[in-house]
Amino acid sequence: VIPCLVPPIITLTTDFGLTDAYVGVMKGVILAIEPSARIVDISHQVTPQNIAEGSFLLLSAYPYFPADTIHVGVVDPGVGTSRAPLAIATPGGTFVGPDNGLFAPILVRQGLVGGDGRLLPSATAVELRDQAFRLPRVSSTFHGRDIFAPAAAHLAHGVQIEELGPRREIIELGSQGKYSRGPDGMIHGEIVHIDHFGNAISNIPAEALSPDSTVCAGGREIGPVVQTYQTNDVVALVGSAGLLEISVRNGSAREQLGLRVGDQVQAFAR
Amino acid sequence: VIPCLVPPIITLTTDFGLTDAYVGVMKGVILAIEPSARIVDISHQVTPQNIAEGSFLLLSAYPYFPADTIHVGVVDPGVGTSRAPLAIATPGGTFVGPDNGLFAPILVRQGLVGGDGRLLPSATAVELRDQAFRLPRVSSTFHGRDIFAPAAAHLAHGVQIEELGPRREIIELGSQGKYSRGPDGMIHGEIVHIDHFGNAISNIPAEALSPDSTVCAGGREIGPVVQTYQTNDVVALVGSAGLLEISVRNGSAREQLGLRVGDQVQAFAR
Amino acid sequence: VIPCLVPPIITLTTDFGLTDAYVGVMKGVILAIEPSARIVDISHQVTPQNIAEGSFLLLSAYPYFPADTIHVGVVDPGVGTSRAPLAIATPGGTFVGPDNGLFAPILVRQGLVGGDGRLLPSATAVELRDQAFRLPRVSSTFHGRDIFAPAAAHLAHGVQIEELGPRREIIELGSQGKYSRGPDGMIHGEIVHIDHFGNAISNIPAEALSPDSTVCAGGREIGPVVQTYQTNDVVALVGSAGLLEISVRNGSAREQLGLRVGDQVQAFAR
Numbered sequence: 001v002i003p004c005l006v007p008p009i010i011t012l013t014t015d016f017g018l019t020d021a022y023v024g025v026m027k028g029v030i031l032a033i034e035p036s037a038r039i040v041d042i043s044h045q046v047t048p049q050n051i052a053e054g055s056f057l058l059l060s061a062y063p064y065f066p067a068d069t070i071h072v073g074v075v076d077p078g079v080g081t082s083r084a085p086l087a088i089a090t091p092g093g094t095f096v097g098p099d100n101g102l103f104a105p106i107l108v109r110q111g112l113v114g115g116d117g118r119l120l121p122s123a124t125a126v127e128l129r130d131q132a133f134r135l136p137r138v139s140s141t142f143h144g145r146d147i148f149a150p151a152a153a154h155l156a157h158g159v160q161i162e163e164l165g166p167r168r169e170i171i172e173l174g175s176q177g178k179y180s181r182g183p184d185g186m187i188h189g190e191i192v193h194i195d196h197f198g199n200a201i202s203n204i205p206a207e208a209l210s211p212d213s214t215v216c217a218g219g220r221e222i223g224p225v226v227q228t229y230q231t232n233d234v235v236a237l238v239g240s241a242g243l244l245e246i247s248v249r250n251g252s253a254r255e256q257l258g259l260r261v262g263d264q265v266q267a268f269a270r
Numbered sequence: 271v272i273p274c275l276v277p278p279i280i281t282l283t284t285d286f287g288l289t290d291a292y293v294g295v296m297k298g299v300i301l302a303i304e305p306s307a308r309i310v311d312i313s314h315q316v317t318p319q320n321i322a323e324g325s326f327l328l329l330s331a332y333p334y335f336p337a338d339t340i341h342v343g344v345v346d347p348g349v350g351t352s353r354a355p356l357a358i359a360t361p362g363g364t365f366v367g368p369d370n371g372l373f374a375p376i377l378v379r380q381g382l383v384g385g386d387g388r389l390l391p392s393a394t395a396v397e398l399r400d401q402a403f404r405l406p407r408v409s410s411t412f413h414g415r416d417i418f419a420p421a422a423a424h425l426a427h428g429v430q431i432e433e434l435g436p437r438r439e440i441i442e443l444g445s446q447g448k449y450s451r452g453p454d455g456m457i458h459g460e461i462v463h464i465d466h467f468g469n470a471i472s473n474i475p476a477e478a479l480s481p482d483s484t485v486c487a488g489g490r491e492i493g494p495v496v497q498t499y500q501t502n503d504v505v506a507l508v509g510s511a512g513l514l515e516i517s518v519r520n521g522s523a524r525e526q527l528g529l530r531v532g533d534q535v536q537a538f539a540r
Numbered sequence: 541v542i543p544c545l546v547p548p549i550i551t552l553t554t555d556f557g558l559t560d561a562y563v564g565v566m567k568g569v570i571l572a573i574e575p576s577a578r579i580v581d582i583s584h585q586v587t588p589q590n591i592a593e594g595s596f597l598l599l600s601a602y603p604y605f606p607a608d609t610i611h612v613g614v615v616d617p618g619v620g621t622s623r624a625p626l627a628i629a630t631p632g633g634t635f636v637g638p639d640n641g642l643f644a645p646i647l648v649r650q651g652l653v654g655g656d657g658r659l660l661p662s663a664t665a666v667e668l669r670d671q672a673f674r675l676p677r678v679s680s681t682f683h684g685r686d687i688f689a690p691a692a693a694h695l696a697h698g699v700q701i702e703e704l705g706p707r708r709e710i711i712e713l714g715s716q717g718k719y720s721r722g723p724d725g726m727i728h729g730e731i732v733h734i735d736h737f738g739n740a741i742s743n744i745p746a747e748a749l750s751p752d753s754t755v756c757a758g759g760r761e762i763g764p765v766v767q768t769y770q771t772n773d774v775v776a777l778v779g780s781a782g783l784l785e786i787s788v789r790n791g792s793a794r795e796q797l798g799l800r801v802g803d804q805v806q807a808f809a810r
Contacts, residue, residue: 006575011564017466018288018558021331022510024281024312028334031308035276035336038571042564048467049520061561064568064685066575077520140497142510145334196557197588227680240682241561250589250617287736288558291601292780294551294582298604301578305546305606318737319790347790410767412780415604 007156009038009065013058014074014144015046022142026072026149029135033153042071049077051174053261055105056192056201060241062093062106070152072144073097080140085128085147086168088119089161096128096152098143101174105203117170129165179204186268189244191217191261198252200259204244209267216266217246218257225267236267277426279308279335283328284344284414285316292412296342296419299405303423312341319347321444323531325375326462326471330511332363332376340422342414343367350410355398355417356438358389359431366398366422368413371444375473387440399435449474456538459514461487461531468522470529474514479537486536487516488527495537506537547696549578549605553598554614554684555586562682566612566689569675573693582611589617591714593801595645596732596741600781602633602646610692612684613637620680625668625687626708628659629701636668636692638683641714645743657710669705719744726808729784731757731801738792740799744784749807756806757786758797765807776807 010030016022023044030037042061046054054075062071076083076098084099092110095103107113112123119125128134128147133154138146151164179189179202189204200217215222215236222236225244234256239245244267246253253259280300286292293314300307312331316324324345332341346353346368354369362380365373377383382393389395398404398417403424408416421434449459449472459474470487485492485506492506495514504526509515514537516523523529550570556562563584570577582601586594594615602611616623616638624639632650635643647653652663659665668674668687673694678686691704719729719742729744740757755762755776762776765784774796779785784807786793793799 009568009571011568013561013564015466018311019313019315020463020465021283021312021327022466024310025331025334027310028279028281028331028336028339031279031310032334032336035308038575040564040567040571041558042561043559045559057561061565061568064565064572066568066572069568139510145510193560195560196555196562240679240685285736288581289583289585290733290735291553291582291597292736294553294580295601295604297580298549298551298601298606298609301549301580302604302606305578409780415780 005036006038007034007036009040009069010152010156011040011042011061011065011069011071012044013042013046013054013071014044015048015050015054016044016074016144018044022144025145029145029149030153033150034157037153037156046075047261049075050261051075051077051100051102052192054102056203058103059105059109065093067092070094070096070155072148072152073102074144074148075102076100076143079143083172084168085143086125086171087128087151087155087161087164088123088125088171090123094155094161096148096155099172101172104171104173107171113171113173117173119169119171124161125168125171126161127165127168130163133159133164179208181208184268186266189265189267191259191263191265194254194259194261198248198254199239200246200253200257200263201239201241202244202246202265204265204267206238206242206244209244210269212269213267214270215244215246218259218263220257222246275306276308277304277306279310279339280422280426281310281312281331281335281339281341282314283312283316283324283341284314285318285320285324286314286344286414288314292414295415299415299419300423303420304427307423307426316345317531319345320531321345321347321370321372322462324372326473328373329375329379335363337362340364340366340425342418342422343372344414344418345372346370346413349413353442354438355413356395356441357398357421357425357431357434358393358395358441360393364425364431366418366425369442371442374441374443377441383441383443387443389439389441394431395438395441396431397435397438400433403429403434449478454538456536459535459537461529461533461535464524464529464531468518468524469509470516470523470527470533471509471511472514472516472535474535474537476508476512476514479508479514480539482539483537484540485514485516488529488533490527492516545576546578547574547576549580549609550692550696551580551582551601551605551609551611552584553582553586553594553611554584555588555590555594556584556614556684558584562684565685569685569689570693573690574697577693577696586615587801589615590801591615591617591640591642592732594642596743598643599645599649605633607632610634610636610695612688612692613642614684614688615642616640616683619683623712624708625683626665626711627668627691627695627701627704628663628665628711630663634695634701636688636695639712641712644711644713647711653711653713657713659709659711664701665708665711666701667705667708670703673699673704719748721748724808726806729805729807731799731803731805734794734799734801738788738794739779740786740793740797740803741779741781742784742786742805744805744807746778746782746784749778749784750809752809753807754810755784755786758799758803760797762786
């Protein structure tokens with residue numbers, strides 16, 4: 001038996017929700033261009049226009065996909081303004097969406113971007129300007145349908161990224177996904193997402209922690225970073241995305257601590 | 271490499287929600303009949319038994335799919351009564367679901383139906399009566415699983431529409447999706463859907479508006495139809511589905527105006 | 541044209557919700573191992589850690605899928621403890637998930653398990669212990685990604701179930717899904733799920749009822765089991781999953797009776 005030729009996977013991460021036809025329409029546009037596309041939803045429940053949360057969800061998901069996957073992200077408060085539409089090819093995947101910092105944490109994680117937003121040579125970014133790879137009529141409100149879905153589908157179909165438009169050397173970094181280390185060694189981060197189970201996930205990666213780190217969140221000392229759940233109490237641990245999170249076994253850290261997206265988190269070695 | 275033979279896309283639009291197994295079951299039924307089917311969800315969050323909203327979502331989505339796509343729509347307050355199950359082939363796609371007006375706006379948009387519900391020759395409708403293309407046991411509560419999913423899958427598998435059952439010349443138009451023009455030229459429509467971002471979408475298409483149309487909604491004058499967002503104020507514009515909508519940049523028209531599905535909208539040339 | 545080689549379907553049933561990237565990540569893991577996998581969501585909205593509800597949803601869905609389908613179920617309050625991860629091959633499908641009773645009602649329905657949890661020869665269970673068929677690093681919190689998704693994908697790719705780990709003769713039955721018959725012939729069951737439309741579904745199968753059964757639920761007599769909706773009143777009928785349910789035509793049994801998951805249901809012959 002001859003196995004199928006399977007084009008790259010296309011993932012979708014948006015703040016469109018699942019009530020409307022928006023996501024289905026993007027899939028129709030993709031399949032009309034590349035009929036064999038395999039499309040995977042990451043999440044469409046990003047808090048509307050919350051770029052940091054969209055970044056976190058993509059950051060936690062992309063490492064589990066093949067490196068030739070095309071990840072479309074549409075959290076785009078600036079749609080219809082002058083912000084550029086981009087495609088960025090990296091060793092860890094190709095990312096298609098607005099130039100508003102949404103993909104910056106992924107580039108940082110891969111070491112592909114400087115503090116000034118300048119890309120290293122192993123990343124290739126282009127502005128999605130060529131009309132041939134957009135829908136014929138581009139609206140001012142729905143670039144997910146008119147620009148990003150077609151670009152992803154054409155890439156999946158075999159179009160080279162350079163054909164989509166002119167090169168970009170610098171990308172917008174945005175402000176999300178950044179943690180800092182104070183002169184006293186204390187790490188300052190924040191809650192970027194609260195998951196379905198009430199776990200509060202910070203932007204502090206495991207590699208920033210020392211073996212004896214103690215964690216504070218929501219104005220309360222949580223305690224040392226533990227390896228597994230020990231009790232039903234509130235604990236700090238490294239979650240499945242490699243990030244420090246505040247969690248309660250069989251309970252909700254959101255409810256027990258009143259944590260919200262944007263709240264401060266600190267970690268320090270005693 | 272030999273590319274795959276890809277059968278037509280099947281889309282699903284229902285009021286089944288995503289909590290239950292209903293949608294997954296329909297997909298199982300489809301894939302058991304046509305293992306290579308590509309299935310796309312449009313929405314399963316139609317307000318229960320709200321035919322007008324289901325119509326709107328399908329109307330806004332179907333033009334972005336290839337013309338051989340099979341669209342299954344199940345918003346079916348009359349399931350288990352004598353309303354007929356239909357398949358309707360049109361130049362813009364094939365539609366499978368109950369004969370309750372759900373597909374009428376799509377047929378109107380394509381100019382395929384008269385005011386009496388009589389179909390033009392370029393549309394072919396059949397009643398899904400042949401037992402061979404239903405599940406062996408048909409329940410009185412879940413025709414999505416027992417009649418509509420199998421019919422769509424058999425069509426995707428290559429069965430001709432005429433094989434599914436006897437021809438129907440007339441379809442139910444329902445009352446949804448209709449706007450009217452008064453003797454003074456004023457257009458009277460209504461809100462048919464409020465999207466995830468709080469935009470309130472009417473049933474008045476762009477082509478019904480004049481260049482200087484002014485809009486009222488929720489008992490308030492919104493102002494002229496604008497091309498893009500200018501301010502953070504409430505505006506009337508033509509949305510991505512080609513319909514007049516009431517919108518607030520970075521805000522919610524639903525919240526600011528208290529708009530609900532069914533509210534009146536007027537447009538008039540000053 | 542040469543048709544595609546299509547590997548078995550993989551279904552997913554979890555309590556992960558749709559806000560997070562968890563489900564998307566599982567799909568990435570699956571597609572990285574078996575690029576042609578066809579993945580179908582049953583539901584990700586199981587009440588967190590409610591094994592009985594997860595069981596019901598899978599029980600109502602699996603009969604509609606081909607018998608070579610691989611069903612992944614992750615409702616797993618014991619993740620990170622000593623409960624075993626399993627794959628169970630049955631004539632009605634292969635089931636992959638935790639050994640916590642989630643699949644017990646499906647084995648009971650197929651007559652494959654004794655009251656002591658011992659499997660009959662026509663079911664084959666293995667513990668998912670072979671490292672080669674897990675992700676390289678297994679977390680203590682996300683076996684859906686690290687153990688269950690890879691096992692399902694390897695099975696879809698052609699790995700034999702015996703390769704995944706050592707045989708298990710006995711499985712955990714859990715307490716869900718059980719109804720009983722009293723000495724007076726009265727059947728005692730409970731509500732296991734309330735669907736999107738407000739129908740309250742019990743764990744009492746049609747075959748346990750007699751033609752003249754009368755039903756009580758929520759401390760109220762509902763009346764005899766009817767074949768179809770007659771009025772807009774509350775009725776007891778056999779729903780699309782073959783289970784007794786309490787339902788209101790064009791209304792919500794949840795709202796009218798205040799029924800909740802876990803409430804008692806009785807059926808008796810007058």
